[in-house]
Amino acid sequence: MSSLKEQTSPKVGFISLGCPKALVDSEQILTQLRAEGYEISSSYELADLVVVNTCGFIDSAVTESLDAIGEALAENGKVIVTGCLGAKEDGNVIKKAHPQVLAVTGPHALPEVMSAIHTHLPQPHDPFTSLIPPQGIRLTPKHYAYVKISEGCNHRCTFCIIPSMRGDLVSRPIHQVMQEAENLANAGVKELLIISQDTSAYGVDIKYRTGFWQGRPVKTRLTELASALGELDVWVRLHYVYPYPHVDEIIPLMAEGRILPYLDVPLQHANPRILKAMKRPANAENNLSRIQQWRQICPDITLRSTFIVGFPGETEAEFEELLQFLQAAQLDRVGCFKYSPVEGATANMLPDPVPEAIKEERYERFMKVQEAISRQRLADKVGRTITVMVDHVEEDQVIARSSADAPEIDGLVYVNAPPHGLKPGDFLQVEITDSDAHDLYTSISKQ
Numbered sequence: 001m002s003s004l005k006e007q008t009s010p011k012v013g014f015i016s017l018g019c020p021k022a023l024v025d026s027e028q029i030l031t032q033l034r035a036e037g038y039e040i041s042s043s044y045e046l047a048d049l050v051v052v053n054t055c056g057f058i059d060s061a062v063t064e065s066l067d068a069i070g071e072a073l074a075e076n077g078k079v080i081v082t083g084c085l086g087a088k089e090d091g092n093v094i095k096k097a098h099p100q101v102l103a104v105t106g107p108h109a110l111p112e113v114m115s116a117i118h119t120h121l122p123q124p125h126d127p128f129t130s131l132i133p134p135q136g137i138r139l140t141p142k143h144y145a146y147v148k149i150s151e152g153c154n155h156r157c158t159f160c161i162i163p164s165m166r167g168d169l170v171s172r173p174i175h176q177v178m179q180e181a182e183n184l185a186n187a188g189v190k191e192l193l194i195i196s197q198d199t200s201a202y203g204v205d206i207k208y209r210t211g212f213w214q215g216r217p218v219k220t221r222l223t224e225l226a227s228a229l230g231e232l233d234v235w236v237r238l239h240y241v242y243p244y245p246h247v248d249e250i251i252p253l254m255a256e257g258r259i260l261p262y263l264d265v266p267l268q269h270a271n272p273r274i275l276k277a278m279k280r281p282a283n284a285e286n287n288l289s290r291i292q293q294w295r296q297i298c299p300d301i302t303l304r305s306t307f308i309v310g311f312p313g314e315t316e317a318e319f320e321e322l323l324q325f326l327q328a329a330q331l332d333r334v335g336c337f338k339y340s341p342v343e344g345a346t347a348n349m350l351p352d353p354v355p356e357a358i359k360e361e362r363y364e365r366f367m368k369v370q371e372a373i374s375r376q377r378l379a380d381k382v383g384r385t386i387t388v389m390v391d392h393v394e395e396d397q398v399i400a401r402s403s404a405d406a407p408e409i410d411g412l413v414y415v416n417a418p419p420h421g422l423k424p425g426d427f428l429q430v431e432i433t434d435s436d437a438h439d440l441y442t443s444i445s446k447q
C-alpha cells in the first residue's frame, strides 16, 4: 500500500455501469460510504478497494461489465461486484469469469455491498469521531449479549397480542445479523443469545434471500445462520425455536459443538385440541418422537420449554395429558404460566374459562412433576466434568453457567474454592459434586 493511502481514511474506487436504476444504486452506495467516513477515489492506484456496479441486460453490457471487473482486478486487485450481472446464475457468471472477486451481490443491495466493504476494508473505529463502539451500546454484562434476528410474528396464537403490537415477521438481513455478531465477538462477548418472536421462521418473509458475509453467500435462514454463527468461536444459544421440520437440521450443529446443545422450544401444551384452540404453529403429534430423535443425535442437548395451564376449556383429562407428556419428554428446563386473559387476545372469547382456584391447583401439580424431573436430571450429572462460563466472582465462590443454563432464566453453577483472578466470561472445567432442583454445585476439575 502506498504511503498516500496510509495517511488517509480508507478509499473506495467506484465504477458505475448500466441504466438509471443502477445509477441510483451507485449513488446510494456512495452516499453511505461517505456517511461512514470512507473517501471516494477516482483512481485505481489510490483506492484500497474497488466496487463495480454492473449491467447484465444485453450481451454487450455483459461483456462491458466483465471487462470492467477484469480491469479493476488487474489495476487494483480488491474488487466487490454488485448490480444486475451479479444476480445472474446466483453470481456464478461473474465468479466463473473472475474467481478472484471478493464478493458478488445483485442489484439494489446496499446493505450487502456495505457489509462486504466492512469485511474487506473495515472503517477503523475512531474514538474521537465516533462516540458509539462498533458493538453498539449494550445493557447486558460484557460477556454475553442478545442478538435479535427478526421482529414481529406471522402466527396468530389466540393467547398472544404480539402480532397486533409488532406486526408480521420482518427478518433482519443476514449480513447485518452476522456483522453485529462478529462485532460483539470482536469486542470480547463470549456468548450470543439469539432471540426473536419466532426464531425458526427467520427469513420466511424475505424468501430466505441470499446475503453476503465475509465475501461469501449465506442464506437468510436459521440453519445457515446457526452454522455461520458457529464460526465465531463464542457460545451461541438459540431461543424461541418452534419445532418446524427444518429445526432438525440444527441438531447436528449442536452435536458437532458448533453451537450450544441447547434449544428453547415453547411448546405451550401437549393436548392437540388445546393446541388447536391456541392456534399454535407446528403440530404437537410428533413432538415426542422429535425430541427423542434430537437426543439420539445430540445426547447432551438441553431442552427448555414453556407451557400454559388453565387455558379456556382445558379439561382435567387434557391437563393430565400434559403431565404425561412432561413425564415422557423429560425436559430439562420448564417454565409454566397460569393462563391470564391479556386484553385484546382472542382466547378471551373462548367458552369455559378455568376458575382461578383450578388454574392454581394445576400450576402446583405441574410444577411438582417438573421439579422432580429437573431434580433427577441434574442429579444424573453428578460426577461429570463440564465446562462453565463465569458470571460473578465472589470472595470464596464463583457463580457460573453451563451450556444448559441461559442467563436469567435457567439454573446456576456454583464453583467452590475457585482460583484467584477469575473474571466474568472466563471458562472453567469443573466437576459436579452436588445438585438440587435447579442448580449444580461443583469444584475445579483436577483432570
Ligand code: SF4
Binding pocket: 153, 154, 155, 156, 157, 160, 161, 162, 163, 197, 198, 281
Ligand atoms: S405466541 Fe409467539 S408464535 Fe404465537 S403469535 Fe405470539 S409471538 Fe407469534
